[in-house]
Amino acid sequence: MDFLESTASVILYVIGAYLLFNCCYLLFFSLVSHKKAKPLVELLPIDRRICVLIPAYRENEVILETSKAAVNHAYSGDFDVYVIADGLHPETIQQLKTIGVGVLEVFFEKSTKGKALAAALEALPENAYDVVAILDVDNIMGRGFLQEVNKAFSAGYKVVQAHRTAKNMDSSFALLDACNEEINNTIYRKGHYAIGMSSALIGSGMAFDFRYFRKLLTGIGETVGEDKELDFRIVKDQEKICYLNDVFVYDEKIENAKVFTQQRTRWIAAQIEFLKKYAFEGLVQLFRNGNYEFFNKVVQAFLVPRILLIGVLGYFFLASLVLPVGPSPKFWAILLVMLSAALFIALPARFYRNKQLWKAIVQLPYALFCMVKALFQIKKAKTSFLSTPHTAKAVSNEI
Template sequence: MKILEWTGWAIQLMVGYNLVFPVFLLLLYGLRKTAGPRHTCQATAGMPDYGIIVTAYEYTAQLPAVVASLLRLDYDRYHIYVVADKCDISNLNFQDDKVLLLRPDKVLGSNTRSHFYAIRRFVRPHTHLTIIDSDNLADPGYLNELNVYFNRGYEAVQGVREAKNLDTTYACLDAARDIYYHFYDGKVLFGAGSSATLAGSGMAFTTALYESVLGPLDVTGAGFDKVLQKGIVSRGYRIAFAEKAIIYDEKTTGSDQLVKQRARWLNTWFRYFGYGFKLFFKGIIRFDLNRTLFGLVLLRPPLFLFLLLSMFFMMANLLISPIVSLIWLAALMIFVMGFYISLKSSPTDPRIYQSLVNIPRFMFYQLTALMNVRRANRISVATRGENESTGD
C-alpha cells in the first residue's frame, strides 16, 4: 500500500509541476535579463543567402498568395522553391525568376522528403534555408529579422506564427494557444538560456546544420520538427527566438478540423516526448542549462491534458487530503496568472479575450481528438488540404 501511495504522490507531482513551470521560467528569464545579454555565438560574416522552401500536399489554392507575399520580402538574397507533392499544378504559373516550381514524379508524402527534394535542386548553394507552409503569408521584414540572430552566430532561428484569421471562436482559441506557446516556449525559454521550440514553419537554419541533422534520417508522418529540434539541441546548439520575424498562419476554423489536427499533434507528442528524458539527463550530467530546460519542456504533456488531470487531482484530494487540494487550487491559479501574463505581454486581439469563455468546449474537442490519436497519421495525409500545419 505504501508503494501505491508514493506512486500516486509522484504522479501528482509530475503533473503539477507543469502548472508552475512557466512562471519559474519567467522568473529565470527576468533574472537573466537583469544580468544583461549573454551571447556565446560567434558572429557570421556576410549576409545570408536563403533558399525558401514552400511545401504543399494535394492542396494548391493558396500557393499564389504565399508566393506573392514572399516576393514582397524586403531582402534580395533568396530563391523560392515550391514543392507541390501530389498536386495538380496546371493552374500554377509563377513568372518571377526567383521562383522554382517543383512537382515530384513520385509521391513523397513527407515534409522532410519535400525539403530535401528542394535542397537537391537549389539553383545555387544557399547558406541558409527557411521553411514555409502552403497557407502562410510572410511579413516583408521576415528575413531581415531572422538575420539579426544569424548575424550573431546562431544557426537555428524560430520566428512567430501570428493568426491571419480570427473569424471563428476556434480560430481565436487556437491563436490564444499559440500566443501562450510563443511567449513561454519561445521568448521566455530562449531568454532563460535554453532554446525556442520549433513550430513546423516560420523557422530557419543554416543549410549545413539542417542537412547534418535530418540528412541521415527519413522522418515520416507529423512531427519532423520534434526530431529536428532534438537533434539541434542535443548537438549543443541553441535555437534562437525572433519575435519580430513574423509569418501569418491559418488557424483552425471548425470543430472537425480541430479534432483531426489535435489528434495528429497528440500522436506526435506520444511518439517523441521520450526525447525529453535524454536531453534532460544529458543536460544534468553536463551542467548544460540549454539541454536541461529544453528536456523538461519536451516532457510536458499537451496543455489541455495536464489541465484536466490537475482539476481531477484537485477534486480527488478533497476526499483524501483537503490541504493538498488547496495546493492544487493555488497551482492552478498560478497557471491562470501565467496564461494571462502571456496574453498581456503580446499584441492580443480583443476577440481572443472574448473567446476564452469557450475554453471548456475547446477542451472537449481535444478530448475527442485523444480518442482518435491512434489513427492520427492516416488523418494527417487525408487533411493536409485543410490548411493545417504538420509540424506542431
C-alpha cells in the same frame, strides 16, 4: 481498507507532484519571458543568399496567394522562392512558374513534411545558397523577415525562429488557437531565449544554415513532428536556436473543432513519439555530457498539453472535495491558480483588448473535449498524413 486508502493516497500525491512540476515549469518561463533578451551583435554583416522553401500538400488555392506574397518580399540581398509541390494540379504548377516561383515536385507513397524538405534540399545545388527559410503553405512573411533573419546569421547563429502569429482571428476557435500559439511563443521561445537557452522550433517561420540543414534532415524519416525531431538534433549538437520576437510570420489559425482535433492528434502523437525515443537519452545527455538543453527538450515532451492540464486539475479539485485521501482541495486550487497565472502572464497584452476574447475562453470546455478525442486518435497519425487544410486569408488588422 487502510491499505487501499494508503495506496490511493500515495498515487494521488505522486500525480499531484507531477502536476505541480508542470505548473511550476510553465509559470517560471512565463515570468522570465519579461526579461529582455540580449541584442544581436553582427559579426559578419553581409547579405546572404537565401532560398525560401514552401512545402505544399494538395493546397492549390492557398499556395498561389502565399507564393505571390513571398516573391514580392523586400530583401537587400538575393533570394529565391521554391514550392515543394506534393499533389498540386498541373495548372497550379504552371501558374507558380509564371510568377517566378521555382517548383520542386515530389512524389511519396506516404507524404510527410520532413521527407518533402529533404528531397528539396537534395534537388538544390549545394553551394547555391547560404540560408534556407521554411514557410508553411499559408504563411506570409512580415515586413523585414528575411533582413532580420540575415542579421541573426551575421551574429553567428545557424538556426533562427521568428515570431509566428495569427493572420486571422475571425472566429472564437481561431482566436483561441491564436492565444494558444502566443502562450507557446512566450513560454517555449521568448522565455527560454531570454535566459540564454534555445528557443523551441515551431515548424515554420524558421531559418537554417543551408549546409547544416542538409545534415539535420538526413534520415528524418516519416515522423509526424519533424520540427521536434530537428529540435532534438540541434540541441544534441549544442547549437543555440535564436528567437526573433519582433520579427513576424503570419499563420492561419484553426476555425473549427474538426480541424482543431486533427491538428492536436498529430501534435500529441509527436509528443508521445519523442518522449519514448529520447527519454533515456535525455538522462545520458544530462549526466554524461552536461547537455541540459537536450534534457529540457525531454522535459517539455513530458509535460501535459495545457488544455488537458486545465481539465485534469479541474477534475482532481472536484474529486478532492469528496475523496478522503490524497492532497486537499486547497492544493489543487493552488495549482489551478498557478496555471491560470502562467497563462494570463504569457498572453500578450494586445489580446486583452480584443472584445471577442471571453467568447474564445468559453470555447475551452469544447477544446478540452476535442483534446480528449485526439488522445484516442493518435494511432491514426502514425498511419496517415494528417495535413491541416487552409484557406486564403488576409492578414488581420487586430494584431
